[in-house]
Amino acid sequence: MCKESKIRPSGAPTRCPSKLPDADNLKLSCSIGDSVGNGISSVVFEAKDVTLSDSKSDVHLPPLVLKVARRWKSNSLLQEAWAYDEMEPIQGVALARCYGLFQVDLPRNAEPHPWDAKFYQEGQTEEIGFACDLTRNEYKRSHPALKEFVYHPDRLCVLVLERLGDELPSDLDELSREEKKKIIDLYREIAHFSIIDPEQVNVHNILRAPTNGLASLPSPTTQKIHNWRLIDFAKATKTSHTEEATYKNYWPSVAAVLGYKVSIR
Ligand SMILES: Nc1ncnc2c1ncn2[C@@H]1O[C@H](COP(=O)(O)OP(=O)(O)O)[C@@H](O)[C@H]1O
């Protein structure tokens, strides 16, 4: 393929107009339940006692989780919220449904429960300082909204997401060839938006579709119904690469996770 054909002639795809209803005065109240998982940037909790006030009668919420940013990691959640927004048409299709990012500035030196050291896994240590994983140049190129977090080290950020099922089994023998193909299809869905984030391709970020929440929606491009979902877009960026070039960018990481030989397809 020649170099030019990898690039979309009209540049990065524009965000499709939202089809979601206006939230108006809708207010979500809930309490933090048990932790259901954690990663480098967050601890994820079950949302308990969920209620909606000023709710229109046709609003139905599925079971939810609260993805709470670790201290100094709020920038990752902001980036992730942006990615969910960009890919709204495939929420409930190939991604979890996202119900928004909520932020609050805590009193200086506050130690909220989700920032407790007990949520760190063995060998994991807290990074001190904003966006420690960014190089100086990456920081310079960051969106102003991301840089803003430098001045708010005590900001607590929470992403509200639909609760999904189990993670991909680490024993790949438990997955049929058919099932693996279904997972590959999810990356084709993301490639349609030219969003790249291959670093986040791992077994912890591929979860089963929910079984007791809202029904899965058919893909707007292929009409397929997927039984897996992708999560975790902390480093997602939009490119002007074609769908095929974006997909190829994911392929080595996807092949490694699914136990395929890495070859250019
Ligand atoms: N929507 C969800 N439903 C159920 N479990 C989830 C959900 N989101 C995250 N988890 C669990 O929490 C873990 C950490 O979440 P993730 O979004 O990957 O955070 P991080 O960005 O810190 O890696 C996941 O690997 C998964 O086990």
Ligand SMILES: [Mg+2]
């Ligand atoms: Mg993760």
